[in-house]
Amino acid sequence: MKKHVLFAAVAATLFAAPVHAIKINDHAMVANVANPANVGGGASNVYDTLRTASLASQFDAVGRLGDCTATWLGAEGDYAWVLTAARCVRNTNLVHNADHLVFTNKDGIALAGGAGSTSYIHANRINKPSSVREAGTDIALVRMKRLPASNTHAPVAPVLYDGAAEANVPVGFVSHGPVVGAGVGMTAAWPTTGERRAWGESVIGSATEQGHALTSRFAMGSATHWAGVSEGDAGSPWFQQRDGKWQIVGATSGGTMVQSNGVRVSKYARWINDLFPAARLASEAPVGLPSPAPAIEITETNGYVSYPQSSNLAFIGNGSPELIAPLDAINVSNETGVRHTVTAYLRNTQTGAKMPVVFRASRSNGCGEVAINNAFACGASVPRVSYDPALNPGLPAGTWVGTLHFKLVYWNDGSRGGQIWLDAAIKVAAPPTARVDFETGTNLSETFSSNVYFTVPTQAGAAGPTSGHYVKTTTGHSTITVQGRDAITGVAKTLKLRAQRDNGCADVAMNNATVCNGSPASHLRVWLDPSDNPGLQPSRYRARFNVQARGWFDRSYSQTFPVDVDVNLLP
The missing domain is CATH 2.60.40.2520 (CFA/I fimbrial subunit E, adhesin domain)
Incomplete structure (x- = not known):
């Protein structure tokens, strides 16, 4: 995933109080020519960079909803739908009057709200399932009366990710509020006019609360985990870049000094789609166009964060019937006839049915692509596994999930080895309905x-x-x-x-x-x-x-x- 160009060396996160604060760590302050011990001198430079990024066109759907942040999901007749946190609305009932709420865009223009608006929360918020707590239920939709400005200023609706591979992928937050840099207040850096909003970035960790919540870490000095959310933040969308497009994977529920907590949008995708069928889901490709091929990713849950950078490393099957892959490593430069696919048995999340799914599997050896079990080396070893719809013409519509479990074999050192788990989440679009x-x-x-x-x-x-x-x-x-x-x-x-x-x-x-x-x-x-x-x-x-x-x-x-x-x- 590519970072936004303005953030090649920027770091930020959201702080505890007041609401929607952006916390910038020492790494970010130094990267933006600001002395953490004297934030007044360079704070405005840091903030201007973050604010400019938050105003990029891919984040046009993000706006303010009272003291919270919300995301415009689209319009339906005289109404607009926005996504936010449950604690940003009156959430004692599944349905509640929301006449007091108004959604304003990044320019402060009111697009929807007032009389005739209604908020909806999920039943999980009132009767929480076992081991699911605040963050895993902190989601709400608001159906708002459209205001005249929405006819000319309505943003393009974002895509909601409804897959299962958020972990270990960079995540960005767009939110409103004061700034704290390296633990020191930077309120003076904010503009006297215009919307106060900023962007920050971190990396998704594992899903928690029975898969209903997402977390990410914040750390001083980190160039990767440099953004987070505060206890007071609510509703700000969590973005990841997938297939070249920004998609929303979560919404802020709050956090601590070291961890950000957000509701996992994919767990509530059907509920969102039921209430607002025009919501854009990642699994729903436009009619007449092929579905994007979802990536297959290593998750932090499985404890394998990075690949070894050693040469002469091959990846083979572990002997399980769930994965049909070469069971022996080879070390040849000529690959004629060598397998370049593997087959895994994945489960349909709706029907429970299991079917074989074919993946392309290769290994980058420093000079080019070879079979995944070929240890022939020119440099570092990196496995590459991808899903190709053309190899699976009969795979029924739905979400197919599973794990590809590989063993690691070093050709020139039999005493070394290991294993990796690749979590797959394949989306097969249904035919037009x-x-x-x-x-x-x-x-x-x-x-x-x-x-x-x-x-x-x-x-x-x-x-x-x-x-x-x-x-x-x-x-x-x-x-x-x-x-x-x-x-x-x-x-x-x-x-x-x-x-x-x-x-x-x-x-x-x-x-x-x-x-x-x-x-x-x-x-x-x-x-x-x-x-x-x-x-x-x-x-x-x-x-x-x-x-x-x-x-x-x-x-x-x-x-x-x-x-x-x-x-x-x-x-």
Whole structure:
């Protein structure tokens, strides 16, 4: 990951009090020509560098929310959605009035807020799971009424990382407030006008609180762990650079003199996406474009922080059936026929299914790329493992996780060795889905050839017509029952949907294959009618199920596609 160009030698972190303080260590002060013993002389130079970086375009979505920092996630009609910490809102209930909050951008311009705004916290905040504490539940979404300035000043929504490989990757914070340098107050360095905000950087450690929180360290004299957050900080986004793009992995919950604590966004990605389906998730590639190939990374959790820089080092399988890799090291310069891939069995986080996933595996030996088990050396040894979608054409959609466990073998010294664990988090994007939106009634309109009818194949959580018929009727509709979930509470809810097929003359039941006036196409529409769902409480309801398109005359024709249900009754 490349650092921002302004920070080749800068170091900073967030301090305890007051709110949103930036703490700059001695390494940073010296790097910016400021004497830690006399911060008044060079403090403004240090701060100006940090403030300028915080105003870079990739951080335009970061703004102020009262005494907190928040991130603009995008707009939905007359509303905007922002991400912040739970303690920045009234978090005694899952849903609360937020009329008192206003979101302002980096220029101090109010973009959203006031009457009609609502805050949402996750159920974990009220009933914390075992071993999950404050940081692991400190997340909130605020649905805010858009103000006129948002029509011209709305920032580009950032990408939210929903993977599992945050550890050992540099992380940056953007926040507002006074500055402390090398333990000495630098308030005089802040501007008299304009937004007070700054940027600092550290490195993510391991996930804590059953994976719901992230941590990073701060250390005086460190050129890498030079940023952190204070006890009073809240809501500031944690950025990492992935696939050349800045993505949000966490949000500040607070910290100590030596450690920063933040909520892990990936643990709440589904909740965010349920409440605001337009939120940009890293796993969701734009329609028509391939999914970015996620990196595979070594995590601090496994206790292996850096690679040995010794030559003649090869990486081989450990004999486990979970990893299919060469079990012996070689030492040859000509690699004709040598394996350049390894296969690991990964688990789907949603279904629990395990499947073999093929990775490209090589070793940089100082002169070029060789097989990962080839100890032939020109210089230092660095293993390189990457995921290539082209090698896995049949891998189903979802998140696939697992560990690649390699042994380290020194060709010229059999007494030395070791092992590394590479944690993999592979994202396979689902095919484009059709969406049922309660507010618009019917924006699912899939088009197929004539005589194609539709059924609901056998699946968990959904039921509807399972076979077709050919009956000339004037109108009609089918009923599909799906098990959805309340986006606010996460509780399951049964939803009844209506489905019709346009046969060229009229809307008939979805499984009626009749054709009228030689119509060349079949159109399927699915919607929710409130009269079929009495007592549906104000919330947002999400569900997903499959529909099958089948040919009446061409019995060999069959196509299955997913339907994403979005019933928006948010208060």
